[in-house]
Amino acid sequence: MGAASTVQPAKSCGPDTVAASELPVTGIAIHYPQGHVVPMHQHQHGHLIYASQGLLRVEAETGQWLVPPTSAVWLRPEVAHRLIVPVALQAHGLFIRKDICANLPTTDCVVQVSGLLRETITELTCVDYTTPLSRRTHLLSELLLEELNTPPALPFHLPWPQDAQIQNVCHQLMGDPSHQATAGDWASTLAIGEKTFHRRFVKSTGMTFGKWRQQLRLMSSLTQLMQGAPITQVALNSGYDSHSAYTTAFKKQFGHAPSEFIQRQLVMQ
Incomplete structure (x- = not known):
């Protein structure tokens, strides 16, 4: 998910605003049509991409990952990547501030999305980050970080x-x-x-x-x-x-x- 995409997000603040935020965790939900490509780009924050519907391929210099609806791909800060959409996709992208990422997976990988993690991701991508955040949003952010320490890497990686x-x-x-x-x-x-x-x-x-x-x-x-x-x-x-x-x-x-x-x-x- 990146600023290069022309697809409109399902909320008022766009990908640039969310990805550049200094909040610990921010998120956005975007629908991508089949065949859509987001060109190579990178984010200063850690990036978690979850596909609630469809299928996503993530390509980086270090490898490629496929993301079906039961999974999410984790990319460390500043990892250049592009997105390819072979099947129409509802994507949820979360951005995690760089200084927090030290306690998260140290390699780019695909992780299992439990029911709890799925609902947490969905809730965080529905937040309007242009307004003051509620205590509930802060608690959801903490829960997300805790859950990301748990899932093992899944076999959806192809080294390049x-x-x-x-x-x-x-x-x-x-x-x-x-x-x-x-x-x-x-x-x-x-x-x-x-x-x-x-x-x-x-x-x-x-x-x-x-x-x-x-x-x-x-x-x-x-x-x-x-x-x-x-x-x-x-x-x-x-x-x-x-x-x-x-x-x-x-x-x-x-x-x-x-x-x-x-x-x-x-x-x-």
């Missing part, structure tokens, strides 16, 4: 390489997650040995090529699932040979079968 050649491979895979080229094929394309390719890939991403590609495929498949595509079609589009192979990988990664995952998202909306 800094190595230019490996980055080019990842860009191509992003464009076609079902791409079947092996590590050996990519190594030949780059005119390097396969062992060298594997070593550089792990060094640049912290993950093996196979694990990274699987995580990309599973994360990319969420957009299709949220758009209502049949699971078998999603599996094939994502590079899996069958419904069962996709379901097994999905459940291992996210803890739920694809059908259960979608049902959970619908309940949260």
